[in-house]
Amino acid sequence: MLTLNSLSFRWPKAESYCLKDLSLHLAAGERVALVGDNGAGKSTLLRLAAGLLTPEKGSITLAGNNLSKMKARQRAGQIGILFQEAEKQIFHSRVKDEITFGLLHQGLSKEEIDRQAVQALELCQLTDVADSHPLDLHAGQRRMVAVACLAARQPQLLLLDEPSRDFDAYWLDVFENWLAVVQSQGTAILTISHDLDFVARHFARVAHLSGGTIVNDGPPSQVLSTTELQQPGDLPSPTLSSLNKALGVDYPQTVEGWRDAWINRLA
Numbered sequence: 358m359l360t361l362n363s364l365s366f367r368w369p370k371a372e373s374y375c376l377k378d379l380s381l382h383l384a385a386g387e388r389v390a391l392v393g394d395n396g397a398g399k400s401t402l403l404r405l406a407a408g409l410l411t412p413e414k415g416s417i418t419l420a421g422n423n424l425s426k427m428k429a430r431q432r433a434g435q436i437g438i439l440f441q442e443a444e445k446q447i448f449h450s451r452v453k454d455e456i457t458f459g460l461l462h463q464g465l466s467k468e469e470i471d472r473q474a475v476q477a478l479e480l481c482q483l484t485d486v487a488d489s490h491p492l493d494l495h496a497g498q499r500r501m502v503a504v505a506c507l508a509a510r511q512p513q514l515l516l517l518d519e520p521s522r523d524f525d526a527y528w529l530d531v532f533e534n535w536l537a538v539v540q541s542q543g544t545a546i547l548t549i550s551h552d553l554d555f556v557a558r559h560f561a562r563v564a565h566l567s568g569g570t571i572v573n574d575g576p577p578s579q580v581l582s583t584t585e586l587q588q589p590g591d592l593p594s595p596t597l598s599s600l601n602k603a604l605g606v607d608y609p610q611t612v613e614g615w616r617d618a619w620i621n622r623l624a
Contacts, residue, residue: 358384358385358386358387358419358420358513358514358545359381359382359383359406359418359419359514359545359547360381360382360416360418361379361380361382361402361405361406361415361417362380362415362416362417362418363380363414363415363416364376364378364379364380364381364402364405364412364414364415364416364417365379365412365413365414365415366398366401366405366410366412366413366414367413374569375398375401375569376398376402376412376569376570377569377570378414378415379402379415379569379570379571380571381402381564381571381574383514383545383547384545385513385543385545386543386544386545387545387546387561387562388540388545388546388548388560388561388562389546389547389560389562389563389564390547390548390549390556390559390560390562390563390564391403391548391549391550391564391566392549392550392551392553392556392563392564392565392566392580392581393565393566394567397566397567397568397569398566399518399549400441400518400549402566403438403516403518403547403549405417406424406436406516406547407432407436407438407516408424408425408427408429408432408436411425419432419435419436419514420435433459433462434463434512435512435514436512436513436514436515436516437506437507437510437512437514437515437516438515438516438517438518439500439503439504439507439515439516439517439518439520440503440518441518441519441522443491443496443499443500443502443503443523444499446503447491447492447499447502447503449491450490450491451487451488451489451490451491452478452483452486452487452488452489452490452491452502452505453474453478453487453488455491455502455505455506456474456477456478456502456505456506456509457470457471457474457509458506459506459509459510460473460474460509460510473509473511474509476508476509477505477506477508477509478505480505480508480534480535480538481501481502481504481505481508481531482501482528482531483498483501483502483505486498496523497523497524497525497527497528498528500523500524500532501528501531501532504532507539508535508538508539511539511542511544512544513544513545514544514545514546514547515539515544515545515546515547515548516547516548517546517547517548517549517550518548518549519549519550519551519552520532520536521550521552521555522552533558533559536559540559548560556577556581557577557581560577561576561577562574562575562576563575563576563577563579563581564580565580
């Protein structure tokens with residue numbers, strides 16, 4: 358679905374590269390989380406993958422097509438992106454209009470547009486605020502408005518930048534329910550997150566970005582299992598992982614898995 362091949366990028370007038378000779382492959386339906394310290398280049402990489410930035414060296418292919426040669430409309434038809442601040446991608450004065458905007462350019466009938474918008478509103482728990490101004494909503498709801506736009510369009514590739522931020526427990530549950538739905542549909546997902554417990558719950562593969570390159574790439578049990586996140590870096594490992602290591606329990610990704618492993622250890 359997405360291939361970054363020997364990618365290098367630096368900002369104008371910068372002497373050094375923020376990404377250098379980086380390669381990453383994301384298969385159709387695969388879920389990959391990017392982790393690493395602030396300033397490691399994660400958000401830059403996501404914008405390159407979306408075609409919003411152009412690499413100085415290397416190439417990017419999307420479903421076998423050279424991303425740099427695709428028109429914006431073509432990219433938008435296959436890629437959905439969620440920025441860190443939802444306000445940066447919301448521009449309509451009504452929630453429903455925001456959600457239907459992306460559908461208006463897909464050649465769908467009015468009935469189909471309305472149907473997909475209603476489904477997205479229901480899935481994202483926004484039906485009651487469909488006629489509200491998005492900026493009148495609280496931070497979690499605003500973020501779900503941006504998510505609902507993705508839910509309505511159903512792109513083949515999702516690029517999510519710190520997707521679990523701004524949510525309390527209720528809205529995080531709503532978001533994770535949506536995430537489970539798109540995963541069941543075979544959507545490929547590349548996400549950035551500092552919430553490593555969230556990463557461990559939802560992503561089967563984790564890539565650690567440091568110094569502009571991938572320093573570790575593998576299952577959560579490999580990349581997130583140390584007390585510190587695979588030095589260099591000082592991010593803590595997920596709560597369950599730290600507890601497992603302290604107690605000598607094999608790495609499970611869920612609370613239920615930890616419970617079973619702990620019961621077996623006590624038996």
